[in-house]
Amino acid sequence: MRGRSDVLEPAILGLLAESPMHGYELRKRLNLVLGSFRALSYGSLYPALKALAAKGWIVGNDAPVERPVATKRARIVYQLTGEGKEHLQQVLASAGPSAWEDENFDVRFAFFGQTDAETRLRILEGRRTRLTERLETIRQSFNRTRERMDEYTLELQRHGLEQVEREVRWLDGLIDNERGVRRARTESEGRPALATDDAEGSTEAHTEKERG
Amino acid sequence: MRGRSDVLEPAILGLLAESPMHGYELRKRLNLVLGSFRALSYGSLYPALKALAAKGWIVGNDAPVERPVATKRARIVYQLTGEGKEHLQQVLASAGPSAWEDENFDVRFAFFGQTDAETRLRILEGRRTRLTERLETIRQSFNRTRERMDEYTLELQRHGLEQVEREVRWLDGLIDNERGVRRARTESEGRPALATDDAEGSTEAHTEKERG
């Protein structure tokens, strides 16, 4: 049991729920949704699509799909089936540990738009707990071994610690936001969501540099 | 060709170069040196140790090693052979792309104490180039697709971008430091290294010095 992460399956289903696509296009979108911008290989993608089709969650080419210019090559456009949609909703509604593990969290977060508010909050809180536990572990081993470590190992540790701390603060902002939205909804039917301020942390950070 | 990362082998050799150890102890240390604090399983470690022994780079139990209390169980203490040391030095002296890829960089950095200054600088610069390339890719796809993306996917992207930007700034600090040390050495026989400015970090201290 515990088939483990299988981060590809929900990622594909989630993207196809937004709109039908063929494999090549899917791949580019997947890189944005999967963790840390890794380039997924076709050797993983196409077999995964076949497996999903075999399970009856997606079908290829059933819908013609308007072709703006001359149809290039074969191009199998996939879309969700009824069962596929049902399965995806079930996956997106689950808020167990697997949802906030490293490998899965990014994908789950990317599809928060298709996830209900309660589940979103539980996943964010689960993730936060997970990271603070890790923080404790790191801090302990840090304090236990700092004397014996050389400067570079120490710096690596310090930097890792800082990254996790920052991640926790990011989650805090998101959690505040989710709670704010829920409260606003309950109280007075209000407000879209997210990134009203810029969730602290970044200040003048992102963008800028070049750009005119 | 291209056997790929094999991040475990250099990590084990690097740690054993610092001091002989048995597997169980090695595992705990490995978690600090390998990327992102993942817990390495014994199912990977022990076969890896056997493979290294088969290659003649390490040997088990040749040195008695003082036992403070009653010797628990078997406990095979491994240490580097002459060939192992030679091989490790060769690995640590290489500054090719594999040294600054995601999977390998942390390990290489952790053993910078056993790496010469020139190689350190080349690896840091290679890593920096790699990350700024990635930054470009992310920014482009970000700008191309931001209209069509929902708020959560957008936030995930923004957060990822920010993380990479921060990583680049961290590298800038390290590179400055390396250059500073080299200049100091050449000029006047000097100075330990690293973390002259902020260093400690932990709770929200750190950051924003705005260098030129």
Added chain:
DNA sequence: GTTAGCATGTAAGGAGTTACATGATTTT
């Protein structure tokens, strides 16, 4: 006397990659 931690290992399998293979279409 049983639970927790130390210590070492093996077998099976999962999730992905690389390298190979093919071919159409657009751009230079």
Added chain:
DNA sequence: AAAATCATGTAACTCCTTACATGCTAAC
């Protein structure tokens, strides 16, 4: 006409994990 990009796929392999298996020692 060549090169780049679009588009799909397969086979072999790699690295690592999980689950299983063993047994010793310390503490409760």
